[in-house]
Amino acid sequence: MPDDVRWLTDKERVAWLALADLMLRLPAALDAQLLRDSGITLYDYFVLSNLSMHPERTMRLSELARITSSSLSRLSNVVKRLEQRGLLRREPDPDNGRYTNAILTGAGWDLVVAAAPAHVGAVRDYVIDGLTDEQIETLRSVACHVTERVRENGAC
Amino acid sequence: MPDDVRWLTDKERVAWLALADLMLRLPAALDAQLLRDSGITLYDYFVLSNLSMHPERTMRLSELARITSSSLSRLSNVVKRLEQRGLLRREPDPDNGRYTNAILTGAGWDLVVAAAPAHVGAVRDYVIDGLTDEQIETLRSVACHVTERVRENGAC
DNA sequence: CTCTCGATGTTCAAGGTTGAAGTCAGGCTA
DNA sequence: TAGCCTGACTTCAACCTTGAACATCGAGAG
Numbered sequence: 001m002p003d004d005v006r007w008l009t010d011k012e013r014v015a016w017l018a019l020a021d022l023m024l025r026l027p028a029a030l031d032a033q034l035l036r037d038s039g040i041t042l043y044d045y046f047v048l049s050n051l052s053m054h055p056e057r058t059m060r061l062s063e064l065a066r067i068t069s070s071s072l073s074r075l076s077n078v079v080k081r082l083e084q085r086g087l088l089r090r091e092p093d094p095d096n097g098r099y100t101n102a103i104l105t106g107a108g109w110d111l112v113v114a115a116a117p118a119h120v121g122a123v124r125d126y127v128i129d130g131l132t133d134e135q136i137e138t139l140r141s142v143a144c145h146v147t148e149r150v151r152e153n154g155a156c
Numbered sequence: 157m158p159d160d161v162r163w164l165t166d167k168e169r170v171a172w173l174a175l176a177d178l179m180l181r182l183p184a185a186l187d188a189q190l191l192r193d194s195g196i197t198l199y200d201y202f203v204l205s206n207l208s209m210h211p212e213r214t215m216r217l218s219e220l221a222r223i224t225s226s227s228l229s230r231l232s233n234v235v236k237r238l239e240q241r242g243l244l245r246r247e248p249d250p251d252n253g254r255y256t257n258a259i260l261t262g263a264g265w266d267l268v269v270a271a272a273p274a275h276v277g278a279v280r281d282y283v284i285d286g287l288t289d290e291q292i293e294t295l296r297s298v299a300c301h302v303t304e305r306v307r308e309n310g311a312c
Numbered sequence: 313c314t315c316t317c318g319a320t321g322t323t324c325a326a327g328g329t330t331g332a333a334g335t336c337a338g339g340c341t342a
Numbered sequence: 343t344a345g346c347c348t349g350a351c352t353t354c355a356a357c358c359t360t361g362a363a364c365a366t367c368g369a370g371a372g
Contacts, residue, residue: 007276011293015293015295016283022303024224073351073353074330077353080352092337097338120163123172125305135294139174139295228322229321229323234358253367
């Protein structure tokens with residue numbers, strides 16, 4: 001029963017290999033820009049940026065882990081390092097001691113504000129600029145389709 | 157001069173965040189399937205699969221590193237582990253001692269052949285199936301656009 | 313022939329990620 | 343109130359990646 005496999009067609013394979021190459025190269029390129037210009041990784045930026053956009057610049061760690069699609073273990077380590085650098089601080093939720101809040105400090109806010117323009121510039125350079133509105137919309141729908149399928153099949 | 161920044165529009169930002177989420181989740185999902193079913197990572201699979209499709213099942217390490225978009229250092233470590241597991245072997249290029257060839261063994265070939273159907277199934281499940289031909293073509297052109305821009309701006 | 317140089321891999325230390333095990337708070341049940 | 347029990351982190355060992363430093367090979371210049 002090996003050969004009821006539905007192999008990829010040429011066009012499907014080429015598209016998949018192009019996406020695989022993107023997954024290998026784009027994170028490294030964005031990491032490099034942020035590390036060089038602001039001393040943080042892309043993942044650090046996601047964490048700080050999400051905090052900066054929330055009320056009180058505060059979020060629960062489990063919520064941050066969910067939004068950034070990472071394990072709680074990884075987030076815990078990242079947050080510990082960011083706290084040691086003074087970019088955020090941790091406090092138990094005063095309403096419920098089981099939760100831990102991450103709170104962006106003034107220094108963290110300043111760093112995000114300073115880092116954002118060059119980061120957005122890199123995202124434009126590498127991804128957005130040069131695409132038509134239609135391509136951008138298709139990119140969104142394809143990426144959402146993929147993450148939904150992963151969520152369905154992966155973690156229930 | 158901070159505010160000549162071209163921030164992302166809503167549609168651009170949503171598309172970018174969807175792609176970022178894909179980059180965080182899809183590699184982990186494909187790694188999990190391959191590790192569970194075949195005991196190798198997605199990157200291992202790329203290496204073995206590229207070897208299996210080349211004449212003599214042989215490639216130079218530097219060529220493998222280029223094709224898999226990774227550092228030579230990473231590839232060297234991965235190849236060392238795959239060699240220890242008997243899936244490939246290394247030999248100096250007989251025509252030019254500067255080069256090292258990686259050569260797929262019989263066991264490596266068998267493993268790729270055994271792993272391929274489920275891996276292709278996962279790629280279909282997570283990415284390809286459910287997309288129209290047009291979406292697949294746009295995915296390819298967008299991903300190629302991104303990797304070209306990264307190559308231009310990143311490593312010259 | 314020898315020297316230098318560029319390109320190819322390898323190694324090593326530093327640091328990051330993972331998954332399993334451990335800790336802790338508060339809700340639920342009796 | 344006591345005794346689980348679940349969910350939210352934290353920690354730790356094992357493993358992986360990275361980048362810098364180190365060989366090594368062969369080509370080209372003098």
